[in-house]
Amino acid sequence: MPPEPAPVRVVLAEDGVLLREGLAGLLGRFGFEVVGAVGDAEALKGAVAELAPDLVVTDIRMPPGFTDEGLRAAVELRRAHPGLAVIALSQYVEQSYASDLLDSSDGKRVGYLLKDRVVDVEEFVANVRHVLDGGTVVDPQVVRQLLRRRRDPLLRLSEREREVLARIAEGHSNAAIAKLLYVSEAAVGKHVGSILAKLDLPPADDTNRRVLAVLAYLRTGREQ
Amino acid sequence: MSTPQPQTPFGALTRRRFLLSRWPWRSLGFVLTSPPVSAVTAGVLALISMPWLIALTYVIDAGAEPNPPQLGLLMFLIVLGTVLVGALGPLVALPLAALERLRLRLVDFRPMASGHRTPGPGLWAWVRTRYTESATWRELAYAVLLATVAPVLFVGLLVLGFAAVTLMLIPVIVWQEGPGQVDFIWSTIDTMGQAVTIGVLGAALLVLLPYPVALLAGAHGALARALLQGRGRGELSAELGAVSRSRARLVDAFEAERRRIERDLHDGAQQRLVTLTLQLGLARLDIPAGSPAADSVADAHDQAKQLMAELRELIRGIHPQILTDRGLPAALGQLADRAAIPVEVRTHIPRRLPGHIEGTAYFVVSEALTNVAKHSGAAAAEVAAHLVADVLVVEVRDDGSGGADPDGGTGLTGLSDRVSVMDGTMVMSSPPGGPTLLRVELPCPQNPPPSA
Structure with a gap:
């Protein structure tokens, strides 16, 4: 077990306000520090530049185009900050999404999960920790x-x-x-x-x- | 000269310079060439309707002296006549109509095409096509009118012409015979003055004769056009074009509506449900295990998760998000992944296609794979989608038992309907014993409609 410098600083990106708050609550409950919560990809990039978090949890489908803005932002962020852990949440299984993300920075410290997984809170948090520890998590369904x-x-x-x-x-x-x-x-x-x-x-x-x-x-x- | 040139005698009649135009001569040419055509037509028609004519004489005779034993013969003649006219009439009408369409060019500059379809090869195909299309029977009706009504009108015109010439000759006759010697209709012409007046009247009538001639030519031409022309192809295809455009608009509208509903559900109900389930999951952690509340919260959490899965399925059925987001290849891949049997997907689609094309192609493959799973008993299937020269070709192949009937299931009919709305084609090969191949082609021009 690597020594964990407490607490992990997280930036959240999710366009649905309710779910964003829910996720923040979930992460907070497990000792993560949510330093930023934003609603689109541009804001996510800004927040990461400003706050230098340890982990980004982002929705893939976000405004304005509602396609893969979150994913492209995540790939860009990984290029700019190779050590940044990223977990992308997708509405549906799409392995090309996963490959885009896993292609970045050796595929270490990344996760690709279906959004629905967050409701199994303990498993979700275990996945987050695994990614933070340098692991790779790909949704079982993928x-x-x-x-x-x-x-x-x-x-x-x-x-x-x-x-x-x-x-x-x-x-x-x-x-x-x-x-x-x-x-x-x-x-x-x-x-x-x-x-x-x-x-x-x-x-x-x-x-x-x-x-x-x-x-x-x-x-x-x-x-x- | 801003007014357009008239196209028919009717159009020319009202012009002030009508008499100086070429229309009187064209009309005259048309009217004068009618009688020979009419006479030949009448002769041949009379020949093939001979049994009717004989029957008619019997009926007229019978009017004078009733003769019941001949009723059977009468019936026989009527039936025989019907058969003859039915069988041979078109053979008269078809060449006549072709000739008349040519002759009509004298008095009608508008383009004209026959309403005949193109028969397949072989005599039987020709017979079947010609005897079953309305154009043939309209042409027969024209032949009958040409043989019966046209001569009467022509004779009327002839009488008018003779009258005019006769009137003009009156002064000459009176001059030769002397006043008081010539009877004109109801009185005797007493003076040279009277004779000259009548002569001038005749000359005027002759000069004005082109009007009735043009009138007759125009009426004849209009009738010919009405009976000998197929529904103008241009007109018909324009109508069809409008219809298919409106159908395509409808499909577009449906497609857009589905996307909107999907978006609404995703932003609203789905998000709320995920959040609610998340909170139930958190609550589960806070409640000590073994307490009565723990079970019911766990139960609620499980139910919420199930509901999430159901809602996700529902949204996918309305409009797959992945289709909007990642395009057809990704969406087809997902369809294949979800199929009950292994499905191989090959795609070559270098650009994003209009939304309604993607939607239709997705729908086709989705339905086809459902059919494969339900009916074919196949162990594997292949889906191919290629964009070839602006046509999207989608093929679904399986190694099942075959024997699918394109007219049998509503599913296949629905597919074919949906494809035809997009101006596409659907063909299917499914011999008993398999394999089954469904091929759909959807034209996708480079400039997509704005709704895409």
Whole structure:
């Protein structure tokens, strides 16, 4: 566990006033300090420049265009502040959104979640903490849908390996995956090695290869 | 000369310089060429309606002396005549109509096309087309009028012309025979003065003769145009154009309305519901586990979550947000992800398409995939959407059992309706045993309508 310099400073971007207040309340309840809460992407960029927060939680669909303003702002912010943790909330599953975001800054300290996840407060907060700790969180539904796409290089993976990859994408450690799938940690390690090999990932001893594996997945979803 | 040139004798009649224009001569040409055509038509028509004519003489005879035993023969003649006229009449009317359309150019400058459709190859196809279209029978009606009414009017005109010439000759005759020798209608012409007056009257009549000639030519021309012209193609296609534009506007309006409802639900009910569920989730944390309130709050939280999922589905059904936000490829990908069987999606759409086109294409694929899941028993399906030369081609293919009937299900009819509103086409191949392929083409011009 990394030492946590308390408290985490958060900027919130969400155009719905009610939900923005609800989210602020939620984060405050768990000890985060919400230093700014804004309603559109421009204001978000301004707030980050001014307040230098540790974490941004942003809605993807915001005024004025109601398409992917929040996402583009998030990608820009990640470029400008590589260490900034970002969690993007989406109305619906769209893996290209996730890939846009995960492509930024090595895919570390980012999360892509369906907006509905916030109502499972404890899980949501656990995801936020995971991202702050340097992890990557991709909504389970995105992963599930990706797994259903029958395309290379997914085809090269066995059923079990896909399952393991799904857990990786959800941000679980090997130990956690072992527990979830009722297998030994060594077995999970073997699966991970096999996945990385099958996805042609360089055998450098960078722990971030796990994230790269997820990225490989997401990119397949974007092809064509 | 700002007034437009007249197009028919009717238009020319009211002009002051009518008599000096070419219209009297054109009209005369038309009127003088009518009798031969009329005579030949009458002859042939008389031939094929001979049984009717015979029956008619019988009826006239019977008026003088009733003769019941011939009733059967009478019926036979009437039926035979009907068959002959029905079978051979069009064969007379068709070439006549073609000729008359040519002749009509003498007195009618407006373009004119026949109302005939183009038959398929083969004699049978020709027969079926010609004998079932109204244009043929209107032409037969014209032939009958030309054979019966036209001669009467022509004779009337002829009499008028003879009268004029005769009147003009009166002074000459009187001059030769001497006054008091010539009887004119009811009295004797006594003086040369009277004779000259009559002569001048005749000359005037002759000069004014072009008016009735043009009148007859004009009336004949108008009748010919009414019976021999198909509904003007220009007119018809203009009407159709207006209709399809208004249909397209309606579809656009529906599409816009759906987007508005989706936006309203998203901004209003959905947001409130998420916030409420979030608060219930927080409340759950604050209530000590095991207390009676804990269960009911947990229950409320679960129900709220379920309601959220339902509302999300409802909104997706009204108008998928992802379609508005990310365009057709992303929306089709989502459809495929949600399908019960594996669906492969290939798209090549380099630009955003007008909203109503995207909406229609999405609807088509959505319906098609629903059908695949419901009826085909397919194990996998493929969706392809390509923009080729400003036409969006959407194909949905499955490896199921086939045998889908485009006329059978309301779903497919609905699809085809929706596609045709966009000037698109839908074809389907679904042989028994499969596979099934649904192909839809939607034209999407570069300049989208403003509503997009």
